[in-house]
Amino acid sequence: MSDDKRTPAFIDAFSDMAKQYASARPTYPAALFECLAELAPATRCAWDCGTGNGQAAFGLAEHFDSVQATDASAEQIGQALPHPRVHYYVAPAHATGLPDRSVDMISVAQALHWFDLDRFYAEVRRVARPRALLAVYGYDWFYLSPEIDPIVNRWLLRPIESYWLPNLRLLWHRYRTIDFPFAELPEPRLAMYQSWNLDEMLSYYRTWSAARGKIAAEGEHFLADARTALAAVWGDPDRRRTAVMPIITRLGRVP
Numbered sequence: 001m002s003d004d005k006r007t008p009a010f011i012d013a014f015s016d017m018a019k020q021y022a023s024a025r026p027t028y029p030a031a032l033f034e035c036l037a038e039l040a041p042a043t044r045c046a047w048d049c050g051t052g053n054g055q056a057a058f059g060l061a062e063h064f065d066s067v068q069a070t071d072a073s074a075e076q077i078g079q080a081l082p083h084p085r086v087h088y089y090v091a092p093a094h095a096t097g098l099p100d101r102s103v104d105m106i107s108v109a110q111a112l113h114w115f116d117l118d119r120f121y122a123e124v125r126r127v128a129r130p131r132a133l134l135a136v137y138g139y140d141w142f143y144l145s146p147e148i149d150p151i152v153n154r155w156l157l158r159p160i161e162s163y164w165l166p167n168l169r170l171l172w173h174r175y176r177t178i179d180f181p182f183a184e185l186p187e188p189r190l191a192m193y194q195s196w197n198l199d200e201m202l203s204y205y206r207t208w209s210a211a212r213g214k215i216a217a218e219g220e221h222f223l224a225d226a227r228t229a230l231a232a233v234w235g236d237p238d239r240r241r242t243a244v245m246p247i248i249t250r251l252g253r254v255p
Helices: 015-024 030-039 055-060 074-078 117-127 149-163 168-172 198-206 209-218 221-234
Strands: 045-049 066-071 086-090 103-109 128-138 183-185 191-196 241-246 248-253
Touching: 030 055, 030 103, 030 128, 045 055, 055 066, 055 086, 055 103, 074 086, 103 117, 117 128, 149 209, 149 221, 191 198, 198 209, 198 221, 209 221
Parallel strands: 045 066, 045 103, 066 086, 103 128
Antiparallel strands: 128 248, 183 248, 191 241
């Protein structure tokens, strides 16, 4: 797929690993949700679309009276984090069943590149209250240290290049190549910080769709080799290192 604005309505790239996805994926910082709540015109109701295991919904619930959290995958919803102010249910991005003009903010965390944008944007306009905030955000690579990053690139990133689904290009381009027909707001400068030992980092890597594709097609020998190469520079595999992931954001006002 080229950097076109249309994508299939639902590509199920994560249901087969919903439990590991929930346990291994990094979490967004509280500062992100504080920022989004401040930019929303009110904090009565937020819609978290493509909620996955509910990481973003959980964070939003600390600032909004209620959060409607939807995902097209029943398996992902089944692994979602419970919260008394979050209502999880299975629904595609373009047909939520939410009432017209019922939400103050629409959140899309690490998911916009899987949506049919025309249909999703139509649903956004239908459910948004006046001047509601549309917040699209995500992350791609992580950075550990000048010594480890080249090893990650050589043994983990390059081997899976041919297995990435084309939709991921939109994320790598920071969502700047897509149609975004909303009045844009400045992008906040935020990052995620994750403390990992060596095997926790590799568990996160296993949740990537491209890594799973390579494992399914070729087996796990490359991962054993990668762990050996990483261990040589990591030191004690139980040593915790801090990974930095810059957060990608596009924010807009819904007219």
